[in-house]
Amino acid sequence: MEKNSLSFLRRSAWGWIGGILLFLGAALLPLLFELSSEASYLQYTAVRMMILGLYAMSFDLLFGFTGIFSFGHAAAFGASAYASAIFFTRFQVTEPMIVILGGLALAVLVSVFVGYLSSRVGSVAVFLVTFASTEVMQLIAFSNPAGLTNGENGISGIKRTAVLGLFSVKPELNFYYFTLLILVVSYFLLRKTVNSPLGDVFQGIRGNAERVRFLGYNVEQYKIVSFAISGLFAGAAGSLNALHEGTVAPEVLSWFLSGDAVLFTVLGGPGTLIGPILGASIIVLVQEILSDFLREWLVFVGMSYVVLILFLPKGLFPMFSRIFQNRVNRPSNLSATTK
Amino acid sequence: MAGCGKFIWEKQSSMLLEVKELHTYYGQSHILQGISLKVDEGEIVALLGPNGMGKTTTLRSVMALTPAKSGHVLFKGEDITRLHPFEIARKGIGYVPEDRGIFKSLTVIQNLRIPHLNKGRRENWERDLEKVYALFPILKERSQQMAGSLSGGEQQMLTTARGMIAGDHLILLDEPTEGLAPNIVQDLIDSLQAIKKQNFTILLVEQSVNTALEIADRCYILEKGRIKAQGTIDEIRKNPEILHQYLGVPDEK
């Protein structure tokens, strides 16, 4: 790590500049789409990217920072989606913020439960427990307990109204900005978390849990907290998804979705928070383009896991950010690259 | 002049192990910062120094268990730096790890046999076993017992014997007297001197200065990843302030 304060300032400056550029780009994008005849579709896809990006970013906290390989991340996403749907259809709640909050509550609850089970065991069992938990939840959704989940067909008819009574998110364009706002706020909250002492403990657990234990930390509790926080933001994604799609079906609890979280994060770059958003966007894009070749889709997914983890374990984002830094820095500052 | 040259050549050819400018890292920690030492055939060389300063790491780097980032390790003149641990072992270096590293769920004789399972010199097995039993008769007594049921001293004997079988000429010993009662330590010292008489060369890492002074021919003192002092035992005895300076040993011995 260079102690050269000038290069450090440069790096964080470029971090800010890059972030602002990204944000401006994201903010202007839908307006650009308005010019196209396919405006709604393009904006819809962009929103999907952001929702799945938020979902992946939440997984990054658990996997990239705390080092926990959960294969059941869809649990928080799906639980939140269903809770939101039930709030809307059963309890007649129309205010999107409350719908989302309801989803978050269940997501965190579920995450704490799964986290508790996972915290005391090693990585093989974590894989097993998280996978099985989500499977069971999906089974429950299919079985339509007390008529709540409507089984195979799921719950439909979720409508978007006005946020806080002021800002209608019914039009796709508006929902886009609503989602973008939530995504950006979530990013800052997560960034603050990982930079805080709590984040240091998480990363310590990832590196060497025993040493963290010797330092006096209750590792199990911190793991549960990691599950809870990542579940919170996954839940946000799930609720947004419910509002966005208008329906919620058992697919939101499938192990495919859990695997997607892994794929997005590994592709984009674990431990970067932005990387997984990039990963999700790329996959959504590729999926849209290759939708005719859906039969081979999983072959591509499987190959990606293998190739990425072997040759590109840090993901794409660190590569891009380095290129970005190199291109705008003078050659003499090449030593300022980190990761 | 010719006589001088011949003398130097002979001296070099008796150098069994040479370590040159070894740098080793644990992650970001720069543990070994340019270690150089040599061990001649038939010697017992001790590596002394405070704990956590890189003594064990030096042995581990020689065996490539913690591979060095730069530098060289030469055994019988051959560069073994980039080899795998098992290849280095098969060249004839026996490793006796810190905390003994015996296989508790295997019997004594199974423990001893492991180097042979890898070397395939089946005909030498009996001979090596006899040699070892002669030195450590208690191992013959307990040969069918689980290694985990042995006492601390017996386990140390087991791991030393195993290292002897694995290493044709050179044995790396890491803190053999650690955690042993004083009378057992004395037994061990006697055994090591007997081993030396059988043409084994030993590179010894020791926490206990007294033990080292009793058996070693030469010493290196390692502090913070560097060799700070070296010399024969006589030289060290004549200058005990070296010990005091680096090892905190009081001046009177």
Add this chain to the structure above:
Amino acid sequence: MTLEFFFMQMLNGLTIGSIFILLSSGLTIVFGLQGITNCAHGVFYMLGAYLAIKVVMPLAGNYWLALVIAFLFNFGLGCLMEYTGIRFLVQNKREGTHVLVLTLGFAILIRELVKITWGAVPQLAEAPAILQGTLTVGSVTYPVYWLFVIAFTAAIMATLGFLFMRTGLGILVQSITMNSEVTQALGTNAPRINTAVFGLGTGIAGIAGVLSSPILGVEPNMVFDLLIVLFVVIIFGGLGSLLGVVVSGVIVGMIISFGTALMTGMIAKILAFVVMIAILLVRPLGLFGKTGILD
């Protein structure tokens, strides 16, 4: 519940349990050796069955040949996977989760390729002529083939036990499991042994695939369902313990046999989940595990 019913279910449990034992043995030993878990293990099982049903039987019609080929093919494939992928990760000291991702990727990839090549319809094979028919003891009638599966599994496990307890190679495997570094420092080519044992495990998985093809319908989707059951078996038995896998495999086989006979699939799955959680909380080390699942 009649006595016949009870015995039938017990034999069912033993048969299914045998398949689990064969599959789990490879998984648990590799975990003991290298501390890694192969998420693609179910794939070798599937390939064994598909090779038998789609390739060997149509071409050569010989069941025994199918067993041999299933073993050899999956042994080779397993060694290849270990040598190219897993060894790379282990030697570069990557995090444990990387191996999980890698093997998961292989599992997804090969599963899809099989699906594309041969479709997703469950396949059922025919037992060889000698083994067809039933055996009647008292009032219980049982298919001969299922008894064969139990006997064959017992034979394989006995062979493995002998291999690991009595041979030189077995001693090395035990010592690598206990302390890989020291074993290497004593001259053992542990990487090569790791690869060979990995292949042995996947080869046996292939055999299990052929064995079970006349009993359970084989289809690509089972790769993950099966994986979960296998994980339960190895964790319950104690990671790294062959004996644990035998005991645990039988128990889990029994539970599934009685469970599916007595209750609906969904309740059975949820019950299995609850039981598994209880086990993990009460005894994370499993029955015979030494290091257990606490990494």
